[in-house]
Amino acid sequence: MSPNRWIELTEKNPDHSSWYVERFRSMAAAGEDLDGEARFVDAMVARGSRVPDAGCGPGRVGDHLAQVGHEVVGVDIDPVLIAAAELDHPGPTWLVADLAELDLVSMGIEERFDVVVCSGNVMTFLDPETRQSVLARLSAHLRDGGRIVTGFGAGRDYAFVEFFEDVAAVGLTAELLLSSWDLRPFTDDSDFLVAVLSPGASAA
Numbered sequence: 001m002s003p004n005r006w007i008e009l010t011e012k013n014p015d016h017s018s019w020y021v022e023r024f025r026s027m028a029a030a031g032e033d034l035d036g037e038a039r040f041v042d043a044m045v046a047r048g049s050r051v052p053d054a055g056c057g058p059g060r061v062g063d064h065l066a067q068v069g070h071e072v073v074g075v076d077i078d079p080v081l082i083a084a085a086e087l088d089h090p091g092p093t094w095l096v097a098d099l100a101e102l103d104l105v106s107m108g109i110e111e112r113f114d115v116v117v118c119s120g121n122v123m124t125f126l127d128p129e130t131r132q133s134v135l136a137r138l139s140a141h142l143r144d145g146g147r148i149v150t151g152f153g154a155g156r157d158y159a160f161v162e163f164f165e166d167v168a169a170v171g172l173t174a175e176l177l178l179s180s181w182d183l184r185p186f187t188d189d190s191d192f193l194v195a196v197l198s199p200g201a202s203a204a
């Protein structure tokens with residue numbers, strides 16, 4: 001079994017990816033609000049910004065960002081999800097790639113990015129050995145002043161304190177911590193973390 005928890009799920013259950021795609025299609029068809037993360041990201045940058053959706057899944061976040069005028073590149077390790085993104089959300093560039101080795105320049109995408117979004121617990125699905133590499137690879141794709149925003153829940157074998165250690169180890173600074181995509185403050189008791197990260201050490 002793969003140490004990547006998403007790949008492990010798909011190896012155990014070959015229908016897992018299709019189930020996930022249909023789950024989001026049903027929620028969208030039911031009119032559920034699936035755009036909270038995208039609204040957050042849209043508020044961080046000027047319209048027309050360059051935004052990779054890291055671990056994009058079937059593309060709900062990148063799609064909304066593209067709809068409001070950003071240039072979106074969605075990347076995911078799961079080809080079934082990328083196929084669904086291409087079908088359901090034409091417009092952005094959707095690519096199959098492992099975030100731990102992400103090198104968009106080698107895939108023909110030279111220009112760097114304003115904000116990387118990595119939502120939906122992606123960080124907790126990674127092979128733990130690659131968490132720092134993923135953070136470093138995302139950081140390497142930022143232009144000057146660029147930021148990363150990621151969100152994941154507690155109880156998923158990636159303690160927030162470990163995440164903060166990994167962030168520091170790759171030279172990133174957590175410049176804003178929240179407990180939700182609708183801007184609730186992060187406290188010691190929070191069961192969800194939204195972190196805005198920027199390259200460079202903290203001034204404190």
Ligand SMILES: C[S@@+](CC[C@H](N)C(=O)[O-])C[C@H]1O[C@@H](n2cnc3c(N)ncnc32)[C@H](O)[C@@H]1O
Nearest residue numbers: 006055056057076077078098099119120122125
């Ligand atoms: C719960 S889904 C979230 C999808 C999407 N971000 C969202 O919020 O709707 C987690 C995603 O992380 C992706 N993922 C996990 N490990 C990855 C890796 N090493 N590289 C790229 N994608 C990865 C999975 O394929 C899956 O699409």
